[in-house]
Amino acid sequence: xxxxxxxxxxxxxxxxxxxxxxxxxxxxxxxxxxxxxxxxxxxxxxxxxxxxxxxxxxxxxxxxxxxxxxxxxxxxxxxxxxxxxxxxxxxxxxxxxxxxxxxxxxxxxxxxxxxxxxxxxxxxxxxxxxxxxxxxxxxxxxxxxxxxxxxxxxxxxxxxxxxxxxxxxxxxxxxxxxxxxxxxxxxxxxxxxxxxxxxxxxxxxxxxxxxxxxxxxxxxxxxxxxxxxxxxxxxxxxxxxxxxxxxxxxxxxxxxxxxxxxxxxxxxxxxxxxxxxxxxxxxxxxxxxxxxxxxxxxxxxxxxxxxxxxxxxxxxxxxxxxxxxxxxxxxxxxxxxxxxxxxxxxxxxxxxxxxxxxxxxxxxxxxxxxxxxxxxxxxxxxxxxxxxxxxxxxxxxxxxxxxxxxxxxxxxxxxxxxxxxxxxxxxx
Numbered sequence: 001x002x003x004x005x006x007x008x009x010x011x012x013x014x015x016x017x018x019x020x021x022x023x024x025x026x027x028x029x030x031x032x033x034x035x036x037x038x039x040x041x042x043x044x045x046x047x048x049x050x051x052x053x054x055x056x057x058x059x060x061x062x063x064x065x066x067x068x069x070x071x072x073x074x075x076x077x078x079x080x081x082x083x084x085x086x087x088x089x090x091x092x093x094x095x096x097x098x099x100x101x102x103x104x105x106x107x108x109x110x111x112x113x114x115x116x117x118x119x120x121x122x123x124x125x126x127x128x129x130x131x132x133x134x135x136x137x138x139x140x141x142x143x144x145x146x147x148x149x150x151x152x153x154x155x156x157x158x159x160x161x162x163x164x165x166x167x168x169x170x171x172x173x174x175x176x177x178x179x180x181x182x183x184x185x186x187x188x189x190x191x192x193x194x195x196x197x198x199x200x201x202x203x204x205x206x207x208x209x210x211x212x213x214x215x216x217x218x219x220x221x222x223x224x225x226x227x228x229x230x231x232x233x234x235x236x237x238x239x240x241x242x243x244x245x246x247x248x249x250x251x252x253x254x255x256x257x258x259x260x261x262x263x264x265x266x267x268x269x270x271x272x273x274x275x276x277x278x279x280x281x282x283x284x285x286x287x288x289x290x291x292x293x294x295x296x297x298x299x300x301x302x303x304x305x306x307x308x309x310x311x312x313x314x315x316x317x318x319x320x321x322x323x324x325x326x327x328x329x330x331x332x333x334x335x336x337x338x339x340x341x342x343x344x345x346x347x348x349x350x351x352x353x354x355x356x357x358x359x360x361x362x363x364x365x366x367x368x369x370x371x372x373x374x375x376x377x378x379x380x381x382x383x384x385x386x387x388x389x390x391x392x393x394x395x396x397x398x399x400x401x402x403x404x405x406x407x408x409x410x411x412x413x414x415x416x417x418x419x420x421x422x423x424x425x426x427x428x
Contacts, residue, residue: 045422057406061403061406064402065395068399072390074385076384077386078381081379082379094386097385099384102189104377105185106184107186112369114367115364117362120355123360127309128158128162133162135335146277149275164360171359179206189377192370195373211357211359222298222299230296240254264295267295268294269303271292273291274292285321286318288314289307292304302351302352305350305352306348306352309337345362
């Protein structure tokens with residue numbers, strides 16, 4: 001039994017080797033350039049050429065197949081009048097190549113932007129109303145009061161504050177109107193993120209330049225006032241007196257010194273603590289927190305703070321001491337302090353100058369509508385390109401076309417290449 005099994009294995013191995021030898025012999029003797037010549041040299045050359053032909057054929061065909069499989073087709077597509085939803089879908093799929101041409105290149109900002117602001121509560125408080133101004137002014141008898149007394153002269157400070165509130169709102173409205181008349185220029189539709197990013201930069205610049213221009217104009221007024229030493233009607237910087245014998249005579253003048261270290265004749269930034277003082281004795285009976293009297297009404301206001309105006313107790317004390325003198329009246333209604341609980345970007349100790357330079361603006365309220373921008377842009381069409389892999393039919397057709405030309409070329413050059421190689425070998 002063992003002998004039969006061994007015999008079968010031997011027969012099987014013999015047949016396998018015989019078949020392999022036959023295949024090897026056929027490969028070695030394969031000749032597609034057979035010229036029916038009996039010369040050994042010619043037959044050998046033709047067989048070498050056949051082997052070279054198949055090597056080049058399979059290498060070239062493999063490279064061609066690999067290239068076709070790896071390479072992609074570039075497809076160009078155009079869609080007319082896409083909706084915003086379709087544009088956003090295309091933006092996700094083809095962000096790098098998508099281009100949508102706007103029908104309207106220049107779009108006014110007012111079409112898709114609204115701008116408003118919340119102003120400091122002082123501009124809507126009792127302190128810019130007639131009830132407060134009339135209370136401070138009384139009957140206007142302030143000539144014998146020290147300059148640091150808020151009564152009488154105080155109405156000028158708060159009247160200026162009221163006018164600045166109005167002026168800041170007018171400036172804001174004019175700046176907004178001018179800005180919204182400008183146009184956003186773009187030949188292509190912008191993606192929402194890109195559009196909003198650009199608008200944030202533009203609007204941030206607008207939010208900076210608007211208060212800056214106002215503060216420059218304000219500084220110019222201050223420089224003119226201080227530089228020309230204009231005399232304050234409320235005797236804040238220069239003091240003069242007239243006697244019965246002063247007719248046709250030079251009126252003597254003396255610079256006011258709010259404190260012993262500073263004179264308004266030399267500097268414009270002198271200040272002194274303000275409040276309520278006894279007439280003739282100049283004794284302070286109430287110190288108003290945050291109120292600093294300077295060399296002019298505008299400097300007094302700008303160097304003061306709203307500290308007292310946030311405190312109802314402070315306001316009540318002002319009203320109490322203010323009416324002790326017969327020349328002042330009770331306010332026609334109760335004066336209410338500002339609400340310290342309202343959110344504000346300014347502290348109670350922030351100078352009024354800082355708040356005025358900011359146009360009294362607490363918060364900007366800006367709304368940008370991308371949908372309206374897209375509607376106004378009204379893209380006529382969107383074009384994009386994308387890469388697409390070749391399908392089986394394309395690959396088969398391409399290889400079929402390559403096969404014909406490749407076989408002709410290789411059948412032509414293979415014999416010559418072998419002939420040249422053999423000649424070179426014989427020569428060396």
